[in-house]
Amino acid sequence: MARLPEPVARMRTAVRDSLADLPRGALVLAACSGGPDSVALADTLTFVAPRAGLRAGLVTVDHGLQDGSAARAAEVAEWGRSVGLDPSEVAAVRVMGSGGPEAAAREARYAALDWAAERHGAQAVLLGHTRDDQAETVLLALTRGSGPRGIAGMRAVRGRYRRPLLDVARADTHAACDERGLKAWTDPHNSDPRFKRSALRRAMDVLTGTLGEDIVPNLARTAELVAADTDLLDSLAEADLAECRDGDRLRVEAVAALSPPVRQRVLRAWIFQLGVNRAGFGHRHLRAVDALVVAWHGQGPTFLPGGVAVARAGGFLEAGPALGDRIRAAGRPRV
Numbered sequence: 001m002a003r004l005p006e007p008v009a010r011m012r013t014a015v016r017d018s019l020a021d022l023p024r025g026a027l028v029l030a031a032c033s034g035g036p037d038s039v040a041l042a043d044t045l046t047f048v049a050p051r052a053g054l055r056a057g058l059v060t061v062d063h064g065l066q067d068g069s070a071a072r073a074a075e076v077a078e079w080g081r082s083v084g085l086d087p088s089e090v091a092a093v094r095v096m097g098s099g100g101p102e103a104a105a106r107e108a109r110y111a112a113l114d115w116a117a118e119r120h121g122a123q124a125v126l127l128g129h130t131r132d133d134q135a136e137t138v139l140l141a142l143t144r145g146s147g148p149r150g151i152a153g154m155r156a157v158r159g160r161y162r163r164p165l166l167d168v169a170r171a172d173t174h175a176a177c178d179e180r181g182l183k184a185w186t187d188p189h190n191s192d193p194r195f196k197r198s199a200l201r202r203a204m205d206v207l208t209g210t211l212g213e214d215i216v217p218n219l220a221r222t223a224e225l226v227a228a229d230t231d232l233l234d235s236l237a238e239a240d241l242a243e244c245r246d247g248d249r250l251r252v253e254a255v256a257a258l259s260p261p262v263r264q265r266v267l268r269a270w271i272f273q274l275g276v277n278r279a280g281f282g283h284r285h286l287r288a289v290d291a292l293v294v295a296w297h298g299q300g301p302t303f304l305p306g307g308v309a310v311a312r313a314g315g316f317l318e319a320g321p322a323l324g325d326r327i328r329a330a331g332r333p334r335v
Contacts, residue, residue, distance in 0.1 A: 007175035010168055011044040016052065018156070018164035019124065024053035026123040030085070031113055032060050034076040036184040038128035040173040041165060043182055045126060046083050058085040059116045059125075061109045062092045072185060091116055102196065103279060117160055129154055129163045132170040135219035136200050145283070152230045153223030166220065237265030249316040256293050264290055271304065274319050280305030292317060 004012075019028060028049055030042035042058050049056035058080035062073035073090040080088030091112035095104045117125050134153050141150030156163050165173065177184050207215055240262055244254040250270055255263055267289050272278060281304065288302040292312045301311035310319045 005175070005179040007172040008044075008179050010172055011040060011165070011176050012048055014164045014168050015041070015044045015048045015126070018126070018162050019048065019052055019054060022052075022054060022123055025055065027055045027057060027120060028124045028126060029057045029059050029087075029113075029117060029120070029122045030080075030126045031109075031128070032058050032076055032080065033128075034060065034072055034185040035128075036177045036182075036186075037130055037133075037165065037170065037173045039076075039182050039184045040176040040180075041126055041128040042080060042085065043083065043180055044176070046085060056085050057120065057122065058088040059113060060090055061112045062090055063095050063105050063108065064092065065095060065105065076185075087116075087120055089116070107279070114160075123160065124162050125160050127161055127163045128165060128173070130165045130168055130170045130173060131220045132204075132216055134166050134223055135216040136197055136204065138219045138223050139200060139204070140196065147283070148226050148230050151223060152227035153220070155227065169216070233261050233265055237262050237269060241266045241269050246316060249318045252293055252296075252312060252315050252317060255317070263293070267293070270317075271308075271310070271319075274304075274308050274310075275306065276308050277305045289317070 022028070028045060030038065030045045032038040032042045045056045048054075058077065060073045060076040060080075062069050064070070070090075070092070073092070077088050077090045093108040093112045095108045113125050116122070137153045138151055141147075141153070144150065154163055154166065156166050176182075204216075240258055244250050244258075244266060250266075255266060258266060264286060268286055271281070271286070271289065285302070285304050289304075289310050292299070292302060292310065296312055301309040303309050307321050308319055309321070310317060
């Protein structure tokens, strides 16, 4: 009996471990772009799922951003059906979000995957991000000054989404395609320097050549270590947010007593519960809200993306769409 190629074995072990907690009969969808990483992932799922008592399907998203994208998506779905993935379908989207083309495409893609998962009752959606993708995410976060939340990178599990390949090298997914005779598509956007992640991949080749091959696993391990600390701080902030609440308001005295990392997480969580757009929210907004707590000198409200205003009034932080107009109409700061 021929020995199973190591890249294929690593893929199967990673996917099997990521699905170990799912009940028998659960449906798992592979998000498949047609590229080597996601094709290798979908192919691996066809082997692992039935042996674990699970059902397996595929969704490919047509962003409509390149000539021939509809035909390529149809080919991917047809391949999925040919290897027994059911359902295996195309989700066509319109990319119209804010935050640049990459962010807009990502937003549309996840909306389509959510819709497919809910319609079919899938308990998990697998994404083909590799260890190399994780390393790139950490570097991008550093260049943007994102702090620990960005450096923590992508999570192996977040809601219904699972990334089984975060400990698998991109070279392994390509090798698995070769070993299995899988035909994958090379997206020209992945080498287009107009896109930040694509440009970074070229820089990664230089960094690897200069600093050695260990840079990729080391960056990925950094993400894992920072993620553990971030999760702990987030859990503390969740409990403290409940203690600081007074209805929809926050008690300034209680928030001010928290340590800075927890305090800023409390404010961030509260702000997002107000419905503020995450894509438009940045550190400068958080810093301005934090100043209402720890550097209060009678300043007016802080305006956040989406028309939400946060102000300090009578020992509380409160928010609302018309709050700024109300305070300005009073002709004096509220303290």
